[in-house]
Amino acid sequence: MPFSLKGRRSILFLAVLLFVHLVLISIQVPLENETSLFKRAIFTVFAPVQRNVVSAIDGIAGTWNGFFGLRGVRTENQRLKKELFFRNQENGILRGLGGFLRNANKLEEKLQGLRGSILAARIIGLDASNYYRSVIVNRGRADGVRKDMAVCDRNGNVIGRTVDPVTQGESRVQLITDADSGISVISSGPDRIVGVLSGDSLGLCRMKFVLATTAGGAEGEELFTTGFDKIYPPGLRVGTVVQVGNDASLFKAILVRPAFSFADLDAVAIITEQVQELY
Numbered sequence: 001m002p003f004s005l006k007g008r009r010s011i012l013f014l015a016v017l018l019f020v021h022l023v024l025i026s027i028q029v030p031l032e033n034e035t036s037l038f039k040r041a042i043f044t045v046f047a048p049v050q051r052n053v054v055s056a057i058d059g060i061a062g063t064w065n066g067f068f069g070l071r072g073v074r075t076e077n078q079r080l081k082k083e084l085f086f087r088n089q090e091n092g093i094l095r096g097l098g099g100f101l102r103n104a105n106k107l108e109e110k111l112q113g114l115r116g117s118i119l120a121a122r123i124i125g126l127d128a129s130n131y132y133r134s135v136i137v138n139r140g141r142a143d144g145v146r147k148d149m150a151v152c153d154r155n156g157n158v159i160g161r162t163v164d165p166v167t168q169g170e171s172r173v174q175l176i177t178d179a180d181s182g183i184s185v186i187s188s189g190p191d192r193i194v195g196v197l198s199g200d201s202l203g204l205c206r207m208k209f210v211l212a213t214t215a216g217g218a219e220g221e222e223l224f225t226t227g228f229d230k231i232y233p234p235g236l237r238v239g240t241v242v243q244v245g246n247d248a249s250l251f252k253a254i255l256v257r258p259a260f261s262f263a264d265l266d267a268v269a270i271i272t273e274q275v276q277e278l279y
Contacts, residue, residue, distance in 0.1 A: 117273040119143060121151075123266055124170070131262075132177040132203050134160070139270060140169045150225075150232045150271040157259035158183070158225060158236045159268060173268070176238065177203055177258060184228040185238050191216025194226060197238060197256060205239055207254035212246050217254055219244060233271065 121143075125136035139145050149162045151173050160175040161183075174181050177199035185197045185207065193216040195207040210217060221241045227234030243255035 117271055119145070119270040119272050121171075121268050121270055123268060130201055132175060132199065132201050133180075134163070134175055134178060135173050135265070137171050137173055137268060137270070138169065140167045140171050142168050144272050145171045145270055146272075148231050150236070152236065152269045152271070153260040153265060154267045154269070155260075156237065156269075158232060158238045159258075159260045159265065161231055162270065171270075175199065176205055177201065182229070183232055183238065184226040185223040186226045187217060187241070188222040188224065189216045189218055193217045195254070197223065203258075203262065204242075205256040205258055207241070207256055208251065210252045210254060212250055212252050214252065217241060217244050217252060222259075223256060 119139060121137040121139040123135045124138045127133040127135065137151075145162055145166055147162055147164055147166055150158065151160050151162060153159050158176060160173045160178070160181065162171045163174045165172060176183055176197060179199050179201045181197075181199050183197045185195060187193045191214070193210055193214055195210040197205050197207050199205050207217070207223065219241050223238045223241065225232040225234050225236040225238060237259045239256040239258045241254055242257045243253075245253040247253040
């Protein structure tokens with residue numbers, strides 16, 4: 001009696017099932033020492049997926065580490081800039097200390113307390129009428145600031161001194177380019193001329209009270225503080241002579257370019273100890 005349609009389907013299904021079973025058994029049997037065909041197929045399918053997942057994880061980790069690495073570099077950069085800021089101030093003061101104090105023990109004693117006499121500040125305002133006259137800094141009485149303290153730029157060049165008003169959190173700094181300012185300076189030339197530096201309210205300065213008969217004072221000579229005014233420590237860089245002539249009086253007309261730059265005037269240093277205390 002011929003098989004029914006249902007019987008044929010059952011036999012065909014059984015045959016297919018046996019075939020699939022034999023194929024699965026065969027692909028799982030390794031060929032000698034080689035990996036089975038089944039494992040190879042699984043590896044071929046999932047290896048690229050794993051590689052992509054690992055690459056994505058590595059990319060995220062790299063970005064994450066790069067982010068914190070960049071933050072670390074930025075923090076280190078800020079630390080180095082701060083260190084350079086204080087080093088520049090110390091170097092400027094040391095020029096005067098080295099020539100003023102001949103005793104090695106006394107010099108070492110002053111060096112130990114030098115860092116504590118430098119107060120970092122930031123300019124937060126300019127003189128509304130003439131920004132060559134004065135600036136406002138974010139340090140005041142609460143930080144130990146008093147009137148007549150020397151102020152330098154980030155490179156240790158003199159910019160001026162603190163003047164009234166000095167409030168609890170802010171101070172006014174009179175710039176050396178103010179026509180009403182005055183600072184005792186000495187030139188770097190062989191004749192070492194001494195005079196008083198005042199501003200011209202146009203961004204430059206003039207060295208006054210140098211007799212026309214005095215030798216020295218050539219263009220290109222640098223000017224430094226003398227310390228005679230008891231405000232600025234001696235040896236701080238003030239400016240450079242750019243022009244020398246004679247005025248109608250008995251004195252030379254000496255034009256000076258300040259050592260500091262208005263374009264870079266942001267962070268400043270206030271020397272909190274008076275000259276007589278520092279030296």
